[in-house]
C-alpha cells in the first residue's frame with residue numbers, strides 16, 4: 001500500500017510514518033545541496049537571518065539539470081545525503097521536518113531526527129526523469145548565484161518515496177538488508 | 183592513410199554525450215527487468231519498476247536519465263592508418279563535450295579540485311587513447327556519475343592474498359558502498375598490471391555489454407561467483423534490502439609483477455551510460 005502525504009507535514013502525519021513505508025508526497029519542497037547547506041549554516045553562525053523560513057519545511061537534496069525549453073525543470077533525482085550530515089542537526093533543531101535524498105545518514109543526524117520528530121525520506125537515486133515529471137512548478141527562492149545548487153521552491157505531485165529513517169530512528173538501511181542477508 | 187577532420191570528431195563526441203545520457207542500453211534494461219521479476223522484496227520491486235519507468239520517460243521525453251550527467255570519460259581507439267587534420271585530437275574531444283553538455287541540457291559538474299570553481303562547460307574530459315589497427319576511429323562516451331565513482335577503491339594486495347584476497351576486497355568495497363552508489367550496481371574489476379593499469383581495466387570493463395561473461399572460462403566463473411556473493415549481502419535496490427544488489431560483475435586482467443597484485447574496483451550505478459560510434 002502506498003501512503004499519501006503532503007508537505008509541509010504536521011508532526012502527527014510524520015509520527016504515522018514507519019521505516020520501509022512507500023509514500024507519495026505532494027506539496028511544497030525546498031531544494032538544497034552542498035553549497036546551499038554550507039551557506040545556510042554560515043548565515044546562521046553569523047546571525048544573519050535565512051532568506052526563507054525552514055521551520056516545518058521539507059528539503060530535497062538535488063541539483064537538477066538545466067530545464068530544456070518548455071519544461072518546468074530538468075532531470076532532478078536525489079543526491080547523496082551524507083554530504084549534508086554535518087549541517088543537518090542544526091537545521092533540524094530549527095524546525096526542519098522532512099529531508100529527501102539518497103543513502104544512509106550519520107548517527108548524529110538520526111539523533112536529531114528523533115529529538116525533533118522529523119523524518120528522512122529516500123527517493124530512487126537515478127530516477128531523475130521520472131521525478132522531473134512530478135514537479136509541477138519550480139522557482140528560484142534564494143542563492144541564485146549557486147546555479148544548479150541554488151535553493152528552489154518546488155511544487156510536486158505524487159513524488160514516489162520511501163521512509164528511510166522514521167521519527168523513532170528506525171532505518172530501512174539496517175532492517176532491510178538484514179532481512180535479506182544470506 | 184585516411185584523413186579525418188577534428189570537426190567530425192567534435193560532432194561525434196557531441197552526439198555521443200547526449201545519446202549516452204538520454205538513452206540507456208537495452209542490455210541494462212533487460213537485466214533490470216529480470217531483476218524486477220525475480221526480486222523478493224516488495225520495496226525492491228517497486229524501486230526497480232521506477233528505474234524502468236524512468237528509462238522509458240528519459241528516452242521518450244529526451245530528458246537525462248539521471249541529473250548527474252557525470253564527468254565525461256571518452257575512450258578513443260585510433261587506427262594506425264588515420265591521420266587527424268585540423269588541430270589537436272584532445273581539443274576536438276573537449277569541444278564536443280562542451281557542445282554536447284550545452285545542447286543536451288546536461289548538468290555541468292566539473293570543477294577545479296582545489297578552488298572548487300566550476301569550469302562551466304563540463305570540460306575537460308578524461309580521455310583514454312588506444313592505438314589499434316586499421317583506418318577507423320572508434321569513440322565511446324561514458325559519462326560517469328560520482329555517487330558511484332566515489333565508492334570505487336583500489337588495493338595493492340600481496341601475491342599471497344590470492345583469489346580469496348581479491349574476493350574479500352571486492353565484497354568489502356560493495357558493502358562499504360551500501361546505498362550510496364544507487365544499487366543495483368555493475369561492478370567493474372581490474373586485476374593486475376600496475377596501479378593505474380588496474381584502475382583503467384576496471385573502468386574499461388564497464389563498457390562491455392552488461393552481464394556478458396568474460397570469454398575466458400575461469401574469469402567468467404570468478405565473475406559469477408562474485409555476483410552471487412554480492413547479491414547474498416542483501417543490500418538490495420537502493421540499499422533497502424533485497425536480492426538485487428548488483429546486476430553484473432565484469433573482470434578484466436593483465437599480467438602483473440612477481441611482487442604484486444593490484445586490484446581496482448570501479449562501481450557503476452544502474453545508470454550505466456555509454457554510447458559509441460565508429461568514424
Ligand code: SF4
Pocket residue numbers: 077078079125126127248249250251326327328329330331362363364451452453
Ligand atoms: S550514482 Fe548514478 S544513478 Fe546515482 S545519482 Fe549518481 S549518476 Fe545518478
